[in-house]
Amino acid sequence: ESITYTNHSPDQLPYLWVQLDQNVRAKNSDTKKTSTSSLGDSISFKSLKRMMNDFDGGFKIDFVKDEKGNPLKYFINKTMMRIDLETPLQSGDRFTLNIKWWYNINNRMEIGGRSGYEYFEEEDNYLYTIAQFFPRMAVYNDVEGWQNKQFLGRGEFTLPFGDYKVSITVPEDHTVASTGVLQNPQEVLTDIQLDRLDKAKNADQPIMITTEAEAKKIEKTKKIGTKTWIYHAENVRDFGFASSRKFIWDAMGVKIGDKTVMAMSYYPKEGNPLWEDYSTKAVAHTLRSYSNTTFDYPYPVAISVNAASIGMEYPMICFNYGRPEDDGTYTKRLKYGVISVIIHEVGHNFFPMIVNSDERQWTWMDEGLNTFCQYLAEKEWDVDYPSRRGPAYKIVDYMKGDKSNITPIMTNSESIFQFGNNAYGKPATALNILRETILGRELFDFAFKNYAKTWMFRHPTPADFFRFMEDATATDLDWFWRGWFFTTDHVDISIDNAEWVQINSRKPAVEKGKLKAERDNSESFVGDLRNESNRRNTVVEIDPSTKDFYNSHDPLNVTDIDEKNYQNYMKKLSSEEKSFLDINKEIYELKFSTHGGLIMPIILGVNYEDGTSEKIYIPAEIWRFKDKTVTKVFFLNKKVKEFVLDPNLETADIDRSNNYWPPKIIESRFSLFKEEKNNSKNTMQKLKK
Missing domain, CATH: 2.60.40 (Immunoglobulin-like)
Known part of the structure; x- marks a missing residue:
């Protein structure tokens, strides 16, 4: 080298x-030396072999x-x-x-690793995925x-x-997939493959370069000679390749800006029909989606290689898991798992292969940003796509978990607990919340795209990302970065109280009339109710002389003094002040509290008595003076039936039970089962002849 x-x-x-x-x-x-292990009561042969490997x-x-x-x-x-x-x-x-x-080279299926070989015992063949090899x-x-x-x-x-010039010598019947551009196609490909590859450049569907039938034939007739595949790659941070005689190969051109990028897939027959149907289409979709979200994909090729039990990325090439059953059937989960891992690993061409963050220190800077873009791409694949990560509500279980088993996002890659949730799920959720709730799509999309463009082929740090997002949006997000990235706090905002408040009009007839109605409609004391049906005559009933003025006086009757005081009060008011007394608004005072330490905007859903609703957005700055409890008055046009916090599940609030006013009865379910006798035999029965 x-x-x-x-x-x-x-x-x-x-x-x-x-x-x-x-x-x-x-x-x-x-x-x-530092990997921990335990045996317990039982252990699989595979696990024991991995523990004992030398x-x-x-x-x-x-x-x-x-x-x-x-x-x-x-x-x-x-x-x-x-x-x-x-x-x-x-x-x-x-x-x-x-x-x-x-x-x-390690047997990846036995001792693990991002690279190595997979052995197919039935036909004595190998599939090599080679990386970190130099x-x-x-x-x-x-x-x-x-x-x-x-x-x-x-x-x-x-x-x-750097720029790479790499020569890869393999058995002559192997097909190689690699970072970079093949320099000697006429020496290693057949005329038929060259013709098919040329047609694939302008195809709108994947074209088979090596068909399944051809691959099956090649894997059975092993040749003993060698071929050298020569690749050049410019301005890449790494280099990886795959090699096997088992590879089926398909390709299609993808128009990105003013260039045509070749989207290609390499997979053994064990990957079909899933890989033939979805892999290259997923590669092409990823290039289009990510290029729209960030910058036009600058490399000439993007490759997806099928390898068991792995998802790993390198410039222009990635290794992805997922194979159907032997009969060709597969579950819905596997189908979308294959599409998702291809989107994710191809997406890594953008983060960190081009926006070249320090993965050794900060996993989230590539995995989190990539998972966010992956979510956007998945929703562009199918509106009902079953995404695992991205929406705020999907991170709730993690956020409300045992804090002793959670670390901040800003934790070194080697020290993270719950790696997937911490470095993938939580930062992707945070970016989704920024986009949908804090900044809005227009501001966020502008900032994120320009961050990616600015840091292409450079080495950004977390601070660079934080600063850029604030600079491009004119928004102080210090509170957001601190809470979401530097703590393990969670979101739990509650409605503690809500009061319907009416302005005192000072009109004697109106105000005393309301007080009379409240008095007459108030709940009755149990003792008074019982006395009505079973009591003796009272003193004032027996002896009327014990009555005086107060026995017949109702303090809620309007008097001349009340009217005079009202007139004197009104004379002191300006016309504007008088208008407030007759304001046509429904006034509500609400009290909110935070219980999880992580502040967020207050998103208040208002459901009115007439069946209509609206959503009121209050920025997180409302907590800047009091970060535990705040009170706010709302002037509304209609009477409210119900207030709901975060009605569209935007903030990852972990406790929905305190998000309603009036408090809501939370529905749950339980199951019944019928007890059955245990029919298993005891030892005496098993040994009885």
């Missing part, structure tokens, strides 16, 4: 760091030399190799080094200097951009 490294920083570099990610599978790796993995470095062939000093620290330079590499200068290396340069940036955090297996990759 020959690497030419250019120092684009203003600093001089006395040494270079090279990543040796295959060392994660070395026998003495920290990953193996696979001899990791890079074997034969030499490191400069371009003149002189040995270079180097030191290997686990998954990182430091190369010491005789003279520091100055800003703007370049340095070429040559590394000779090799490693044993020593790769580490990133030197203006934030951390060298990003040389050790690779433990979860926190993925931080990589610089």
Whole structure:
């Protein structure tokens, strides 16, 4: 391997760091030493085999030399190799080094991993998905200097951009799928394949380059010669490829801007009919959808490869799981699982292959943003698409979970609890809430698209993303980033009280009339009710002389004094002030509280007595002085039947029971079962002859 490294920083570099990610599978790796395990009462053979594996993995470095062939000093620290330079590499200068290396390819189905091989025992064939297969340069940036955090297996990759020229020598009957553009198609493809590939460029449906019948024939007749496939890839951060004699291959052109991108799929016969029907169409759809959400896809090709039990991404190529049953049938869940994993992994071309965030440090910056875009693409595939992540209500169970088993989004990739919810689901939900509720679609879409365009082929940090979204929307989102990304708080806003308030008109007849009605319609005390049907005559009934003025006086009767006071009051008021006394509004005072620590806008649904409804949006800034309880008065045009918080499930509120006023009876269900006798035999019965 020959690497030419250019120092684009203003600093001089006395040494270079090279990543040796295959060392994660070395026998003495920290990953193996620190992985926890337990046996319990039982364990599967597969699990025990994985625990006991003594696979001899990791890079074997034969030499490191400069371009003149002189040995270079180097030191290997686990998954990182430091190369010491005789003279520091100055800003703007370049340095070429040559590394000779090799490693044993792992059986991915036995010991796991993002790359390796899958063995098909029935026909003695292999499907290789090869990645992290060469020593790769580490990133030197203006934030951390060298990003040389050790690779433990979860926190993925931080990589610089470069141009690649790669030659891949494989058995002559293998088909190779790879990052980059094939440079020697006439040498490795048949005339029929070349013709089909040319037709596929302008096709609106996938064209078979290698049919299933052809692939079945090839996988049975193994050839002993070799072919070398040569690929060039420009401005990519990584390189991966797949190789097998089992591959069926289809392709179609996708118009993106003023370019035609080739969407292609490679899969064994075991993937059909799912892969023939959906893979390349899902690739094409992803390119169109993501290009609309972010920027036009800049690479010439996008490939989806079927490999069991994996979903992994590299520039222009990804490896995706999902195969039907042997009879070709499949579940609804599998169908949408295949489409979703293809959308997701192809989508990674945008994040982090082009918007090149630091995966080793921040998983959410690519997985979260990508999962958000995936949700948008899924809804453009089918309005009823069963998306697993994205909408606010789908994160509720996670948000209300045991806080000792939850970490903030802004947690290093190696230390995250509940990886999928934390790094995929929660940030995708947060972006959805920003788009639908906090900013609105127009503001959000503008900001997100321009963030992606601005940081193409660069290395953004979380702070860059946060700042850009605020700058492009003129919105202070500090409260949002703090709550959603730096804490494990949850949303739980309640309506504590609601009062229907009427303005006192000061008109004696009107106001005293209301008080009379309240008095006459008030509930009766139980003792008074019983006295009415069973009591003796009272003193005043027996002796009328005990009565005086107050026995017949009703304080709620209108008097001349009341009228005079009213007239004097009205004389002091301006015409505008008088108009307020007759205001034609229904006035309600509501009290709200937050219980989960995470503030959000108050979204108040109002259901009126006449059957109509409306939604009132109150920005989160209402909590800026009192972050626990606030009170607000509403002047409405009609009488209200019910107030509902978050009526359209926008905020991930974890407790719906306190979102209603008047409080609502929450419906639930339980099931009945019939007890049945246990008919299993006891030991005496089993052994009785």
